[in-house]
Amino acid sequence: MPAIEAIDLCRAFGAVEALRGVSLAVEAGETHALLGPNGAGKTTLMRILSGLVEPTAGSAYLLDQSVGRSRALRSVLGLVPSGDRSFYLRISGFENLVFFARLHGMRRAAARRRAGEVLAAVRLEDVGRRPVNGYSHGMQKRRSFARALLTEPRVLLVDEATHDLDPVAARQVRDLTTSLAASGTAVLWATQRVEELAGFADRVTVLARGEVRFSGSLGAMTAHARAERHELRLDARAATRWQSLDHALGALGGLDPADGDPGSVLLSLADGVALGAAIAVLADAGAEVQSCREDGPPIERAFLALTSERAS
Amino acid sequence: MSAAAATARQGVAELRKLPAFMRRDLLVLLSYRVAFAADLMHIAVQAILFSFIGKLVDPARLPAYGGTQATYLQFTIIGVVLTLVSALLLQRVATAVRQEQLIGTLEALLATPTAPTTIQAGSVALDLLFIPIRMGALLGVVALTFGLDLSLGGVPPALVVLVAYVPFLWGLGLTSAAAIVTFRRGTGALAAGMGIVGIVSGAFFPLSLLPSWLQGVAEANPVAIALEAIREALIGGAGWGAIGPEALVMLPASVLSLLVGVTAFRWALAREHRRGTLGLY
Numbered sequence: 001m002p003a004i005e006a007i008d009l010c011r012a013f014g015a016v017e018a019l020r021g022v023s024l025a026v027e028a029g030e031t032h033a034l035l036g037p038n039g040a041g042k043t044t045l046m047r048i049l050s051g052l053v054e055p056t057a058g059s060a061y062l063l064d065q066s067v068g069r070s071r072a073l074r075s076v077l078g079l080v081p082s083g084d085r086s087f088y089l090r091i092s093g094f095e096n097l098v099f100f101a102r103l104h105g106m107r108r109a110a111a112r113r114r115a116g117e118v119l120a121a122v123r124l125e126d127v128g129r130r131p132v133n134g135y136s137h138g139m140q141k142r143r144s145f146a147r148a149l150l151t152e153p154r155v156l157l158v159d160e161a162t163h164d165l166d167p168v169a170a171r172q173v174r175d176l177t178t179s180l181a182a183s184g185t186a187v188l189w190a191t192q193r194v195e196e197l198a199g200f201a202d203r204v205t206v207l208a209r210g211e212v213r214f215s216g217s218l219g220a221m222t223a224h225a226r227a228e229r230h231e232l233r234l235d236a237r238a239a240t241r242w243q244s245l246d247h248a249l250g251a252l253g254g255l256d257p258a259d260g261d262p263g264s265v266l267l268s269l270a271d272g273v274a275l276g277a278a279i280a281v282l283a284d285a286g287a288e289v290q291s292c293r294e295d296g297p298p299i300e301r302a303f304l305a306l307t308s309e310r311a312s
Numbered sequence: 313m314s315a316a317a318a319t320a321r322q323g324v325a326e327l328r329k330l331p332a333f334m335r336r337d338l339l340v341l342l343s344y345r346v347a348f349a350a351d352l353m354h355i356a357v358q359a360i361l362f363s364f365i366g367k368l369v370d371p372a373r374l375p376a377y378g379g380t381q382a383t384y385l386q387f388t389i390i391g392v393v394l395t396l397v398s399a400l401l402l403q404r405v406a407t408a409v410r411q412e413q414l415i416g417t418l419e420a421l422l423a424t425p426t427a428p429t430t431i432q433a434g435s436v437a438l439d440l441l442f443i444p445i446r447m448g449a450l451l452g453v454v455a456l457t458f459g460l461d462l463s464l465g466g467v468p469p470a471l472v473v474l475v476a477y478v479p480f481l482w483g484l485g486l487t488s489a490a491a492i493v494t495f496r497r498g499t500g501a502l503a504a505g506m507g508i509v510g511i512v513s514g515a516f517f518p519l520s521l522l523p524s525w526l527q528g529v530a531e532a533n534p535v536a537i538a539l540e541a542i543r544e545a546l547i548g549g550a551g552w553g554a555i556g557p558e559a560l561v562m563l564p565a566s567v568l569s570l571l572v573g574v575t576a577f578r579w580a581l582a583r584e585h586r587r588g589t590l591g592l593y
Contacts, residue, residue, distance in 0.1 A: 013587075013589075044588070047419075050423050051422075051423070052419050052585075054585060054586050071427065072425060074423060074424055074425040075425050079423045081419065081420065083416060085416030086417055086419065086420035087420075088336060088340060088415075090339075090340050090343040090344075091340060095335075098332075099332050099333075099335070099336045102328075102329060102331075102332035103332065103421065104424055105325055105328075107328075111332075131343075147420075
């Protein structure tokens with residue numbers, strides 16, 4: 001029995017279909033990444049699973065119980081929302097946590113004890129008595145985690161936890177999640193950061209435009225990588241006239257400027273076009289290709305391939 | 313365990329959460345200390361204003377309570393305080409959930425095993441208790457400062473009337489809250505409604521000055537009934553026997569108002585939930 005199960009979920013907001021027949025299953029103790037670009041439907045799925053939004057069609061289950069508006073289920077659910085604005089800014093982190101613990105039914109003494117424990121777990125005990133409006137992004141995210149830990153949840157939904165964190169803070173948040181999963185919690189981790197999944201997620205579901213494009217292991221996902229984008233270093237004169245070179249390529253592919261390097265361009269190949277053929281055309285057009293390398297690691301290329309328009 | 317026992321147990325569990333909301337709001341309130349001074353200033357200004365206006369008013373045109381002829385300042389200051397209590401409570405009840413929506417905490421609250429009605433009640437619990445106490449204390453200060461002869465013996469009956477009156481306001485506030493959650497606006501309509509209620513409540517002038525067709529409406533206005541009962545208690549020193557009927561009249565109005573308010577509010581939240589727009593502002 002999966003701890004988290006979505007079956008054929010659909011959700012429309014007016015004319016916009018945010019989710020279209022999304023299914024996934026997460027087992028107890030598994031860290032399952034929900035990967036997708038902005039607007040893929042990740043947050044909508046999280047909100048349906050946490051009972052905050054009703055699906056237009058399909059079913060969602062946590063621990064084999066229909067999510068609906070069941071209040072009992074919320075006692076076993078930890079939710080880390082994507083934003084920072086889910087706390088009372090003028091009171092301390094500790095008092096915020098005591099308040100939320102009491103909403104989970106704890107008596108005051110138990111709530112205070114638990115708030116102290118979870119603050120220590122996220123290493124915020126030193127600043128726990130400070131009003132939360134003085135917390136940094138990283139501290140706010142850890143505080144959100146602390147709240148999700150209050151009830152020792154059997155299901156943890158994490159939405160874009162590392163979106164704007166520095167690498168150290170992001171690592172801390174991932175480590176917390178890993179230790180929770182090791183204790184048997186099912187974790188669904190929504191993210192758009194491909195690079196954080198290796199060594200962290202057990203399985204991954206790729207969502208794009210409200211549809212599941214892939215679901216399986218990271219290894220299986222990497223097999224979808226296509227070496228279709230290459231970073232080319234050109235001679236200085238050619239790099240400045242990349243638009244005319246793009247025109248010369250015609251149906252073979254396209255050129256775009258590379259971020260942060262005026263001497264490089266990104267070459268995208270059309271399906272079935274050999275890299276050599278494209279480089280030959282560029283050379284005929286007067287460009288000197290000084291170096292060439294595949295753009296991005298395999299998992300990132302797999303993500304781009306799976307979420308591209310052609311994959312839909 | 314029977315279904316009734318389970319429901320009762322759940323109800324008690326929900327009630328136990330109210331002190332947590334009150335503590336949260338007390339901590340937030342303590343971080344905004346200026347608000348208390350602003351209320352004091354507001355009432356002081358009104359008291360000074362009406363003490364001068366009172367010099368123009370012939371006391372014979374004001375009603376007598378328990379054989380005591382009211383002065384204009386006695387008459388209006390009770391109206392000012394009750395109007396302020398009503399406005400503050402109504403505004404607070406109507407906007408409490410909206411406020412949670414705006415600061416981004418509503419979905420975090422709803423993600424806990426807490427009923428939406430508990431969240432609403434909890435978010436105003438401190439105000440329901442604290443605003444009447446605060447305003448009563450301010451009324452006492454004004455009475456002492458301006459030498460108003462208010463009856464101490466009338467204070468307990470006046471409080472009973474207030475207790476019967478607060479659920480009426482709460483119900484109105486919940487209906488407004490339902491409109492605000494649904495339309496994301498409505499405080500303007502709320503203020504306009506309060507203005508109309510204020511005119512036909514006799515807060516600032518006797519109802520006998522209204523046109524006769526409006527007097528009938530005004531006399532059935534729960535705000536006017538509460539106001540007159542409180543005046544009878546505080547100015548005329550009316551005891552339980554005289555105040556009881558007014559408090560009893562308030563009860564059906566309060567029950568009806570609460571029922572309509574709770575139903576509207578639950579409907580509005582369920583609608584937002586279905587639409588998936590509860591967290592949007």
